[in-house]
Amino acid sequence: MSLQKISRIPASSLLSTVHDIRWLLRSVTPLAVPNRALVQSEYRRPGQPREDKPPWQKIKFDLSKGLEGVKKHFKLLRQEFADRLVGPEGKPIIEHMLEQNRVIWEFRGPESLQNWTVSSDREIGGQSEIYLKLGRNNDTCFLYGTLCSAPPRDGETRYSGYCTMRSKQPLVSFDRKTHHDWSSFNTLHMRIRGDGRPWMVNIAAETYFSHQKDDIYSYFLYTRGGPYWQDVKIPFSKFFLTHRGRIQDDQHPLWLDKINTIGFTLGDKADGPFQLEIDFIGVCKDYAHTEDFAYEVYKRNPEV
Amino acid sequence: MKVSRCLLLLVRPVRTAVQFGAPLPGPHGPQQAARHFRCSPASAKSRPVPARFVNQDEKKRTTSLATQEDLFEQVAKEAKTKATFNEVIEVFTKRDVRRRGHVEFIYTALKKMAEFGVERDLSVYNKLLDVFPKEVFVPRNFIQRMFNHYPRQQECGVQILEQMENYGIMPNVETKVLLVRIFGEKSHPMRKFQRIMYWFPKFKHINPFPVPQPLPGDPVDLARLSLKRIANDLDAKVTVYQLPCTDVTESGEEVELPHIVGIQSAAQMELLAKHNPNRPVFVEGPLPLWLRKTCVYYYVLRADPAPPEEKVWKLSAVFPLG
Numbered sequence: 001m002s003l004q005k006i007s008r009i010p011a012s013s014l015l016s017t018v019h020d021i022r023w024l025l026r027s028v029t030p031l032a033v034p035n036r037a038l039v040q041s042e043y044r045r046p047g048q049p050r051e052d053k054p055p056w057q058k059i060k061f062d063l064s065k066g067l068e069g070v071k072k073h074f075k076l077l078r079q080e081f082a083d084r085l086v087g088p089e090g091k092p093i094i095e096h097m098l099e100q101n102r103v104i105w106e107f108r109g110p111e112s113l114q115n116w117t118v119s120s121d122r123e124i125g126g127q128s129e130i131y132l133k134l135g136r137n138n139d140t141c142f143l144y145g146t147l148c149s150a151p152p153r154d155g156e157t158r159y160s161g162y163c164t165m166r167s168k169q170p171l172v173s174f175d176r177k178t179h180h181d182w183s184s185f186n187t188l189h190m191r192i193r194g195d196g197r198p199w200m201v202n203i204a205a206e207t208y209f210s211h212q213k214d215d216i217y218s219y220f221l222y223t224r225g226g227p228y229w230q231d232v233k234i235p236f237s238k239f240f241l242t243h244r245g246r247i248q249d250d251q252h253p254l255w256l257d258k259i260n261t262i263g264f265t266l267g268d269k270a271d272g273p274f275q276l277e278i279d280f281i282g283v284c285k286d287y288a289h290t291e292d293f294a295y296e297v298y299k300r301n302p303e304v
Numbered sequence: 305m306k307v308s309r310c311l312l313l314l315v316r317p318v319r320t321a322v323q324f325g326a327p328l329p330g331p332h333g334p335q336q337a338a339r340h341f342r343c344s345p346a347s348a349k350s351r352p353v354p355a356r357f358v359n360q361d362e363k364k365r366t367t368s369l370a371t372q373e374d375l376f377e378q379v380a381k382e383a384k385t386k387a388t389f390n391e392v393i394e395v396f397t398k399r400d401v402r403r404r405g406h407v408e409f410i411y412t413a414l415k416k417m418a419e420f421g422v423e424r425d426l427s428v429y430n431k432l433l434d435v436f437p438k439e440v441f442v443p444r445n446f447i448q449r450m451f452n453h454y455p456r457q458q459e460c461g462v463q464i465l466e467q468m469e470n471y472g473i474m475p476n477v478e479t480k481v482l483l484v485r486i487f488g489e490k491s492h493p494m495r496k497f498q499r500i501m502y503w504f505p506k507f508k509h510i511n512p513f514p515v516p517q518p519l520p521g522d523p524v525d526l527a528r529l530s531l532k533r534i535a536n537d538l539d540a541k542v543t544v545y546q547l548p549c550t551d552v553t554e555s556g557e558e559v560e561l562p563h564i565v566g567i568q569s570a571a572q573m574e575l576l577a578k579h580n581p582n583r584p585v586f587v588e589g590p591l592p593l594w595l596r597k598t599c600v601y602y603y604v605l606r607a608d609p610a611p612p613e614e615k616v617w618k619l620s621a622v623f624p625l626g
Binding site (some may be wrong): 197226 | 535
C-alpha cells in the first residue's frame with residue numbers, strides 16, 4: 001500500500017519526493033469543470049463558490065503522523081490477527097452464536113465521546129447550536145443545545161432547523177473502514193432520557209453505487225420526557241428508506257451485515273433549548289419479533 | 305370526472321355554459337353568442353368587485369410595478385382572518401378567467417398563510433388549488449406526457465401539497481378531485497398526493513406518548529397533564545398546592561403568585577418514608593419538558609442513594625423493576 005511506503009520515509013526527505021509525485025500525476029489532468037452529475041463530493045454550502053483544487057494540492061504532509069501513529073496502527077493490526085485466532089470478531093464462536101444482547105456504544109468516559117460527531121444547521125448558515133458532553137457521574141452522554149428554525153438568507157434554502165449527532169465509521173488498523181455486523185440481531189435497544197421532543201434515528205448502511213451515498217434508514221424516536229429513564233426498543237424491520245431526507249417509493253428492509261453509522265436528528269420545528277441523555281445503545285435479538293419488514297415491498301404506484 | 309363536472313354545473317352555471325360553448329342564453333340575454341372560455345372576458349368590468357379593490361384597475365394603468373403581495377397588504381391593513389384571505393383569492397379568480405400570474409399569486413398566498421392564521425385549514429388549501437385553471441395543464445398526447453407538461457405549474461402544485469405535508473394536514477377527496485381536474489392523473493402533484501395518502505396514515509399513531517390536541521389552555525391543567533406524563537406511574541396522585549392568584553405584599557404591591565402542582569407515586573412515598581432525616585434532599589430544576597410546541601418546566605425532589613452501610617436489607621420478595 002502506498003500509505004505504508006510514505007510512513008517509512010523519514011519526515012525530512014518527504015518534501016524532496018514531492019517532485020517525484022508530481023511527475024507521476026502529470027498524466028492525470030485536473031478536472032476543469034467537476035462532473036457533478038455522477039459523483040457527489042463533499043457538501044457545498046449554498047452560495048459558496050465551488051473549489052476546484054487539483055488533487056496534488058490537497059495532500060498534506062503532516063508531521064503529527066509520526067512514529068506514534070505507526071505504533072498505534074501496528075498494535076491494532078497485531079490485535080486483529082490475534083482476534084482471528086480466537087473466533088469471529090474476537091469472541092469464541094459459541095459466544096458469537098448464542099449472543100442475544102450486545103452493547104455497542106456505552107458512554108463511560110471522555111474517550112467514548114470521540115466516536116461521535118455533532119453537527120447542526122450552522123453549517124448551512126442557520127442559528128441552531130448543539131453540544132455534546134458527558135452527563136452526571138461521567139456515566140451518560142448529554143446532548144444539548146438550542147434549535148432555531150429561521151432559514152439562512154442565501155436565496156436557496158427554504159427550510160432549516162436541525163441538530164444531529166452521528167457516530168463515526170468504525171476503523172481498523174491504518175484507518176481502514178470496517179462495518180458493524182448486526183446480522184444476528186433484530187432490535188435496536190437504547191436507554192435514553194429526553195425532554196419530550198420527537199427525534200429520528202438514522203442508520204446508514206454500506207452502499208455500492210455513488211447515487212446511494214445519502215441513503216439512510218430512519219425511524220422516529222419519541223421521548224416521554226421527565227426524570228425517569230426510557231427504554232426504547234425499535235425493531236430493524238421498522239426502519240424505512242430515505243434519501244436526503246425524502247422518503248422513497250421503493251422500500252426494502254435494512255441489511256444488517258454492513259452498518260456504517262447510527263445517528264440521532266432533531267428537526268421538530270419547535271424553537272428553543274433541547275436535551276437528550278443517552279445511557280447506552282445496544283442491539284438485541286428478540287425471538288418474539290418475527291416481522292421481516294413493516295412496509296409493502298411490491299410496486300405500489302402504477303406506471304406513468 | 306362526470307361527477308365533478310356535474311358539481312360545477314350546479315355551482316357555477318355561467319362558467320360552464322361559456323366552457324362548452326353550449327347554446328344556452330348567457331346572463332345578458334340570448335343576443336350574446338356563446339364564448340369559449342379561452343377568449344378574453346368581455347364583461348369583466350360588469351362583474352361586482354368589492355369596493356376596496358376598485359383602485360386596482362387604476363393601478364394597472366400606471367407604469368409602477370405591482371406585485372401579487374399588494375392584494376394581501378391591502379387586506380392586511382384591516383383584519384387578517386380566514387374570511388379576508390378567502391376574499392383575496394376570490395378577487396384574483398374573478399379578475400381574469402385565464403388567471404394570469406396565478407403561479408406567483410399562489411406562491412405569495414402560501415407565504416402569507418401563516419400571517420393570516422390559516423395554515424392548518426384544509427378548505428383554504430383547496431380554495432387555493434381552485435385558483436389553477438382547470439383542464440389546461442392535463443397532457444393530451446404522448447409527447448406532452450413525455451416532456452413534463454407545464455413544469456412550473458406542476459412545481460407550484462407540488463409546493464402547495466408540500467406545505468400541507470409540513471403542517472401535517474391530511475388532504476381529502478376534494479383535493480384529489482381538484483388535482484385530477486387540473487393536472488391529470490399521472491402528474492407530479494398527483495404523485496405527491498398519493499405519497500401523502502400512503503405514508504401519513506402509517507405514521508399517525510406511532511407515538512407511544514401522544515400529546516392531546518389541542519393542549520389545555522389553563523396552566524394548572526397543563527401542569528397536571530405534564531406531571532402525569534412524566535410520573536411513569538398510573539397510580540400517582542396529583543396535588544395542587546397553590547392556584548395562580550395575586551397577593552398583596554406588605555409594601556402594597558400586587559405580586560402574581562404562580563401555580564404549584566405536584567405529583568407523587570406510592571413508590572416515592574415509600575422512599576421518602578425510609579429516608580434518613582440526617583441526609584439532605586435536593587430540589588433540582590427547572591428541567592424542560594416539551595409538549596409539541598410548548599415548553600413547561602418542572603422540579604424534582606431527590607436525594608442521593610444511601611451508602612451501602614446504611615442500607616437495610618429486608619427479607620421479602622424482590623420484584624424486578626421494569
